[in-house]
Amino acid sequence: MTHLNSLDVKLAQELGDFTEDDLDVAFTPKECRTLQPSLPEEGVELDPHVRDCVQTYIREWLIVNQKNQGSAEICSFKKTGSRRDFHKTLQKQTFESESLENSEPSAQARPRHLNVLCDVSGKGPLTACGFDLRSLQPDQRLENLLQHVSAEDFEKQNEEARRTNRQAELFALYPAVDEEDAVEIRPVPECPKEHLGNRILVKVLTLKFEIEVEPLFASIALYDVKERKKISENFHCDLNSDQFKGFLRAHTPSVAPSSQARSAVFSVTYPSSDIYLVVKIEKVLQQGEIGDCAEPYMVIKESDGGKSKEKIEKLKLQAESFCQRLGKYRMPFAWAPISLTSFFNVSTLDREVTDVESMVGRSSVGERRTLSQSRRLSERALSLEENGVGSNFKATPLTINSFFKQEGDRLSDEDLFKFLADYKRSSSLQRRVKSIPGLLRLEISPAPEIINCCLTPEMLPVKPFPENRTRPHKEILEFPIREVYVPHTVYRNLLYVYPQRLNFANKLASARNITIKIQFMSGEDASNAMPIIFGKSNGPEFLQEVYTAVTYHNKSPDFYEEVKIKLPAKLTVHHHLLFTFYHISCQQKQGASVESLLGYSWLPILLNERLQTGSYCLPVALEKLPPNYSMHSAEKVPLQNPPIKWAEGHKGVFNIEVQAVSSVHTQDNHLERFFTLCHSLESQVTFPIRVLDQKISETSLEHELKLSLICLNSSRLEPLVLFLHLVLDKLFQLSVQPMVIAGQTANFSQFAFESVVAIANSLHNSKDLAKDQHGRNCLLASYVHYVFRLPEPPRESPKSGAPAGLPDPRYHTFGRTSAAAVSSKLLQARVMSSSNPDLAGPHCAADEEVKNIMSSKHFHEELALQMVVSTGMVRETVFKYAWFFFELLVKSMAQYVHNMDKRDNFRRTRFSDRFKDDITTIVNVVTSETAALLVKPQKENEQAEKMNISLAFFLYDLLSLMDRGFVFNLIKHYCNQLSAKLNNLPMLISMRLEFLRILCSHEHYLNLNLFFMNADTAPASPCLSISSQNSSSCSSFQDQKIASMFDLTPEYRQQHFLTGLLFTELAAALDAEGEGISKVQRKAVSAVRSLLSSHDLDPRCVKPEVKVKIAALYLPLVGIILDALPQLYDFTAADARSGKNRANGSDEEQEGAGAINQNVALAIAGNNFNLKTSGTMLSSLPYKQYNMLNADTTRNLMICFLWIMKNADQTLIRKWIADLPSMQLNRILDLLFICVSCFEYKGKQSSDKVSTQVLQKSRDVKARLEEALLRGEGARGEMMKRCRAPGNDRFPGLNENLRWRKEQTHWRQANEKQDKTKAELDQEALISGNLATEANLIILDMQENIIQASSALDCKDSLLGGVLRVLVNSLSCDQSTTYLTHCFATLRALIAKFGDLLFEEEVEQCADLCQRVLHHCSSSMDVTRTQACATLYLLMRFSFGATSNFARVKMQVTMSLASLVGKAPDFNEEYLRRSLRTILAYAEEDTAMQATLFPTQVEELLCNLNSILYDTVKMREFQEDPEMLMDLMYRIAKSYQTSPDLRLTWLQNMAEKHMKKKCYTEAAMCLVHAAALVAEYLSMLEDHSYLPVGSVSFQNISSNVLEESAVSDDTLSPDEDGVCSGRYFTESGLVGLLEHAAELFSTGGLYETVNEVYKLIIPILEAHRDFRKLTSTHDKLQKAFDSIISKGHKRMFGTYFRVGFYGSKFGDLDEQEFVYKEPAITKLPEISHRLEGFYGQCFGAEFVEVIKDSAPVDKTKLDPNKAYIQITFVEPYFDEYEMKDRVTYFEKNFNLRRFMYTTPFTLEGRPRGELHEQYRRNTILTTMHAFPYIKTRIGVVQKEEFVLTPIEVAIEDMKKKTLQLAVAINQEPPDAKMLQMVLQGSVGATVNQGPLEVAQVFLAEIPADPKLYRHHNKLRLCFKEFIMRCGEAVEKNKRLITADQREYQQELKKNYNKLKENLRPMIERKIPELYKPIFRIESPKRDSFHRSSFRKCETQLSQGS
Secondary structure: OOOOOOHHHHHHHHOOOOOOOOOOEEOHHHOOOOOOOOOOOOOOOOOHHHHHHHHHHOOOOOEEEEEOOHHHHHHHHHHHHHOOOHHOOOOOOHHHHHHHHHHHHHHHHHOOOOOOOOOOOOOOOOOOOOOHHHHHOOOOOOOHOOOOHHHHHHHHHHHHHOOOOOOHHHHHHHOOOOOOOOOOOOOOOOOOOOOOOOOEEEEEEEEEOOOOOOOOEEEEEEEEEEOOOOOOOEEEEEOOHHHHHOOHHHHHHEHHHHHHHHHEEEOOOOOOOOOEEEEEEEEEEEOHHHHHHHHHHOOOOOOHHHHHHHHHHHHHHHHHHHHHHHHEEEEEEEEEEOOOOOOHHHHHOHHHHHHHHHHHHOOOOOOHHOOOHHHHHHHOOOOOOOOOOOOOOOOEEHHHEEEEOOOOOOOOOHHHHHHHHHHHHHHHOOOOOEEEEEEEEEEEEOOOHHHHOEEOOOEEEEEOOOOOOOOOOOEEEOOOOOOOOOOOOOOOOEEEEEEEEOOOOOOOOOOOOOOEEEEEEEOOOHHEEEOEEEEEOOOOOOOOOEEEOOOOOOOOOOOOOOOOOOOOOOOOOEEEEEEEEEEOOOOOOOOOOOEEEEEEEEEEEOOOOOOOOEEEEEOOOOOOOOOHHOOOOOHHHHOOOOOEEEEHHHHHEEEEEEEEOOOOOOHHHHHHHHHHHHHHHOOOOOOOOOOEEEEEOOHHHHHHHHHHHHHHHOOOOOHHHHHHHHHHHHHEEEEEEEEEEEEEEEOOOOHHHHHHHHHHHHHHOOOOOEEEOOOOOOHHHHHHHHHOOOOOOOOOOOHOOOOOOOOHHHOOOOOOOOHHHHHHHHHHHHHHOOOOOOOOOOOOOOOOHHHHHOOOOOHHHHHHEEEEEEHHHHHHHHHHHHHHHHHHHHHHHHHHHHHHHHHOOOHHHHOOHHHHHHHHHHHHHHHHHHHHHHHHHHHHHHHHHHHHHHHHHHEEEEEEEEHHHHHHHHHHHHHHHHHHHHOOOOHHHHHHHHHHHHHOOOOOOHHHOOOOOOOOOHHHHHHHHHHHHHHHHHHHHHHHHHHOOOOOOOOHHHHHHHHHHHHHHHHHHHOOOOOOHHHHHHHHHHHHHHHHHHOOOOOHOOOOOHHHHHHHHHHHHHHHHHHHHHOOOOOHHHHOOOOOOOOOOHHHHHHHHOOOOOHHHHHHHHOOOOOOOOOOOOOOOOOOOOOOOOOOOOOOHHHHHOOOHHHOOHHHHHHHHHHHHHHEEEEEEEEHHHHHHHOOOOOOOHHHHHHHHHHOOOHHHHHHHHHHHHHHOHHHHHHHHOOOOOOOOOHHHHHHHHHHHHHHHHHHHHHHHHHHHHHHHHHHHHHHHHHHHHHHHHHHHHHHHHHHHHOOOOOOOHHHHHHHHHHHHHHHOOOOOHHHHHHHHOOOOOOHHHHHHHHHOHHHHHHHHHHHHHHHHHOHHHHHHHHHHHHHHHHHHHHHHHHHHHHHHHHHHHHHHHHHHHHHHOOOHHHHHHHHHHHHHHHHHHHHOOOOOOOHHHHHHHHHHHHHHHHHHHHOOOOOOOOHHHHHHHHHHHOOOOOOOHHHHHHHHHHHHHOOOHHHHHHHHHHHHHHHHHHHHHHHHOOOOOOOOHHHHHHHOOHHHHHHOOOOOOOOOOOOOOOOOOOOOOHHHHHHHHHHHHHHHHHHHOOOOOOOHHHHHHHHHOOOHHHHHHHHHHHHHHHHHHHHHHHHHHOOEEEEEEEEEEEEHHHHOOOOOOEEEEEOOOOOOHHHHHHHHHHHHHHHHEEEEEEOOOOOOOOHHHOOOOOEEEEEEEEOOHHHHHHHOOOOOHHEEEEEEEEEEEEOOOOOOOOOOHHHHHHEEEEEEEEEEOOOOOOOOEEEEEEEEEEHHHHHHHHHHHHHHHHHHHHHHHOOOOHHHHHHHHHHHHHHHOOOOOOOHHHHHHHHOOOOOOHHHHHHHHHHHHHHHHHHHHHHHHHHHHOOOOOHHHHHHHHHHHHHHHHHHHHHHHOOOOHHHOOOOOHHHHHHHHHHHHHHHHHHHHHHHHHHH
């Protein structure tokens, strides 16, 4: 680094200097919810254990921070990619597509009117303008357009203009990095804090009954019915008036403010629909059963007045006397359940599983997420109302109108759960539970985050707690139904006592009204009752005694009392619970006291020094207790003298349960034992010590401790988690603290370490505990992050033999005192292993050294050592959860460095060599473990990934602590080791990628990479300065050097270590193939992109000179991207589908897959005989099968490329370009081409996640894309086909993505969209608009660079084409005005500079250019229009000047306009006219050209364009009437009969319109006509036998094609300039048109025609020897024929209707008849509705009438003011002879010109009548062209009618019926239902006007008129056949029916026989005249023969008829 220049040194320092350390050790105070932390009571000497607990709960967090992690702001910007106000700095970009949307509505509001179509066929395209252009006002012109400026100056001006107003940070505009990829984001663990569930605030507003006579007391708690568990402590409150409080004054010594709460915060961790809030109400004890006492409440109403008033007064007096006497006793009264189902609403319950878990530590987000939504709002709105609760969310008021009376014998919780279960089932209890009318009003709401004036369950005030508040809220402690895994963080020590049942049934009579006095005693004297019982409502805060409620006259009462006690911190053997039993006399007797003592019982609190909890059944002593009773438990009192008198002979008669909620008492044997043993080591104890029920001597202590370490992990998970922090602290203490026990050194390191490993293992394996996204257990993560600190050195205790006078080092930082001594002894320590148990011999006071060595174990060294030496399962676990040990190592190293002040000395010597070796070993082991896992089956991979990530984070941290060279070596080892072990490439790359991605996210990444050592600053060799004399060699050397800067060279990798590695991986990933590679590629690109993004947004890198340096570091990326070119997702192909003008491209537009797009037109026929295709034709690449990248990955790569191009040194880039071979340059242009489409602005609607857009639709996009590509567009298409070889799924990535990114597919997209506000959408649109503009401007800069660099070279012609292609592509995207202005300026510079080349060589591009520029001439934005006009004018001017190429340009402009007019939906002719006028103005003002013919030619051209526009206007008017529109387009196309190019364009326009309407057959016909047109001209030009001979060859496809034959004299000859020069007038163009037609025929289902089309294509392909195409062609043919076979009769062709228009309103449609072709199953009402609706809108619904019948219309009878439409269903009609040729279903539906419909009538004029008077008129229509044609309606040119007489009608009907029967009988496979239907209609008894009636009308009599004989006979024969078929059908049915249809069959048979009998006489009666022999035969012998032959004849006849 010696030769850095000064600038670079400065830069390096700015980016964060190397020398200082990054890690900062900070103590941060713990956040405490309460005003004062919860602490044990003052002045008590605490046990070591309690002291440690408290210490752990109140000490500060110790956090190791990364210093330079920048301000929080940039971090957030880095991660989210959006600063809060960033968008305000952006300029709004204007897009035409959006300005149109805003102006649209007004246009649509106008009513439509039908414009009559005048005949345009007379008007040739070149007639005078529709109206004079000159009458318009031209737009403003560009002033200096016509001044002559040198090209160089022009370019300079352009460049300066482009440089201004640019967005500095490209990535600020780009969507943020996908969280899923961002492995480098290490989640900061949730800070450990007290667990709070879903908190709900319950306020008691009113409690009153019908009468108010006495004080009432409520207690409220939550119960879970399903779990049968009380899930909260009680909340006591009362709403008594002052008067009633007065009744009790004698019994309330004082009233604490905390006891006046009327609202409580309940917490529910596991919400469910089974939770009930139970309110229990008590009153003061009085005489009488509960029922008697409740009676007045049920019968008296205060509102009654009169007598009730007196009664109430009386009751009040009575109550007052009871209160004075018995005020301290209560009795049960009533209760009410409240279901909270609706409150924990369904949505919460659905999430219950996931979210609830999260609160208990099952998901990383921590608890706060899960509360119902309103909770979040509450954080915003906290107005201090009366109750201090936020007003912004809904509180649910609840009102209860009746209470259940308490039943004296059913008071226990068991009974309560039974009641609740009943209540849940039927919402009312059984009848026998009486209810008491009353009113309870509560308000329940989600508790806000911050509640003013709130108390914890220990009565500590919670912040904020204002001074002046009276009524506090109380937090009610929850008893969760399942374990809650959240470690303790506050001191809590509560005991709950639940007396349950007392059985005095056999006891003496006196015990009836029993109460129990409960006290917590610290000794046996009455004065030892401790005031630590929490009080109830309106009384003192703490009491010494509590009485249970009395059940009147019940000898074995149940209790439901809950006594809450605040346990003393130090418990002794004297502490116990004392229960005293009394009988209370309710009646006042003279001189008798209220209480009479019944007995005592007690429960010692400690048993074996451990808190006693659980259920007990205690005996009751009937007399005063003996002294020292409390030393024993009541059951096991030793015999006394005199003996104690027990109730029931010392049996247990009193049931009680005791529960503790404590963060001091572990209530777990293993933990208890472990802590006790640890403390016996730390402090002085007298041996033997007692642990639970065993005694341990000093000698066995070591063994016992080791045992307890081993057993530690067998403790239950919950207590282990609750005391996790303390347990781990103790274990780490043991691991470094050498112990001397009984004079022996004991070493617990290994045991302690293994215990930690076991705990880590069980925490990770528990299903109930949350993990973060890297799979790290959240509890451990937060322990390491916040809690862990270096174990403090042991206190010196006299038993180790050292002098006791040393100061207590516990509160010093580690090791300061002994630092000096330690350093001198380090050597010795190094020699002896620090975990060698035999380190010291017998210990003596003098042996100071050993003591020092012993206390100098460093935690990080010990930990590393233990990791290295571990074996077996332990080792496996260590490396499986390596992250934990790594973080411990890092944190302990950081503290070590911090404490030792080693930051000053060199990193190299900071850590011992042995430690470094250990680290190296650890890294190697983890690497090989990872590799080993990856070879195993799939499910191990995830584990490997996690280990890999942890290792990366570890090395990342080490870079901040250790010598960097050392760490780099580790990284190198890692990479080599992985490669050696893995052969699965994607897996390998993926692992290394994630690893590198994490390392590269290091704050000092740029410095670590020596980014300032770029090739251009660091002299490559000292000789360079000398060699400057020899400049030529030097420059070539320089060139090589520049080229190599863009490649990944070995030197580069050495100099820039991490970046080199990352690029190597990226290159490998892009180059690789194989299963799952696309995910890996995504990762690789994403890693690079997130890196660049972080530089771009890093405030340290704002200066341009820094960015230039950084960009230089990334130059090799350019080479990699260029190599990956063939793999990029082709956005242009994707766009080709949706039509280029996506301004308001609706869905239907996107349906018409693959409309011929100008970009891909030439390529359509494949690339084998093209010159230069458009579309991304990757001709520059060797052929290889590539793995394609998906859209997202491609877009990310592109943005990186653009960033480098934007920020790199521009002169450097030009030098580089100048030296590139043209092949490489073409690649760059291809890349830019894709870039343009990639960053196209997608508009507001879809900006919601630009990056994943393509993924969302990936399935159908994939299908469509492939379809488009398979059509053969360019090399891409070819590639696709090759890739589609079997077994080669060409987009593995997409499927994977879908599988792999489930949460991001459709539904998420939809949700995201709805969630966004308008402001957010606008903001996103603003940002994406700026991104599109910036990206395109960078691309433009690049093109300018290419042009400038290459103008010196010779290859500019091919390059120019490439540049133009990119420009044209960018013009065809939706661009902002900003970009367009610059783009047009560049274009004009190009035209000025390379005009000749442009018009001579780049004909193709020129045509595209014309179309694009014209499109912008019709823009609604003035700026854009001005620019486009100027550009178009220059284009014309230079083409005129060049070599009179003007004819060609004229042709191109005309064609462009024609195609614009036909296709662009957003095209605006008014603006275009204005533009034409502007161009005219330029021509007139252009002095230089006045002398030439140019101005007149321009004017002629403009007139011509104007007339085309005129047609457009007409089209605009018919936009809503598709038929009329097609007619118009048809006429326009016809009017260009003489100008083939334009006719072709219009035919394509028609095809496009048809495709939008899904009329694929018609679209195909348009293309066939177009192809015929091309064929005509090709046959004029060249005579190849393989080409079709003009349009004649197309006759088999359609008879209509002959229209295209070029026979008229006025047709231009193809040699004339500018004519037929279009890209379609080539053989490949012809093939392209035909292939597209075939595709469309296939979509339309006309598979036979597909064959005919290919018959024309195949000879051409054969002539070109294009076997690949032939393969695919025959493949398609096979598919077509398959479809014919498989679909058979199921195919649907069109339905036809005759539509006649009558009425003058229709203009030239009046009295016209058309045949309309509608989709296959259109019903008459549908088309009728459509036409009626449409014309109703035109003329007003009241003026349009549909004529319902099909009779001829009499014009005179119609209302002249109305428009009439007659619609009739018609069927194709064929003559007998035609039917011979039309055999198949297809033939009967193709090439149709004649249609028939029938109209029934009678001579009287009614349409229908009796059989004998029913006539029928058959009408046959002939159309002008055959269907299908290029339009869907064709005019009728001829109409024939014939009338059928009634008998002929009958004959036709009978024939039809017989045919139906025949079809049904012969159907294969037989269809019973169909057969029965037809049969029923033929022989059914009730058929009206059925066969029998027909026979009776026409066959009963022989007709009088001989003319009818033939008909009569014909009908008779019809019947004969009919009845025969009926017989067959009946027989067939018999074979088909099932058993249950037997009767039906018999019925049919009966009906058939009946019909046969009835018909027989009529069938057999012949008309004799018809059967007379025509000549007499002489020979009598022949007679019999004659007859028989006649019979034969007859049968033949009958069969034929």
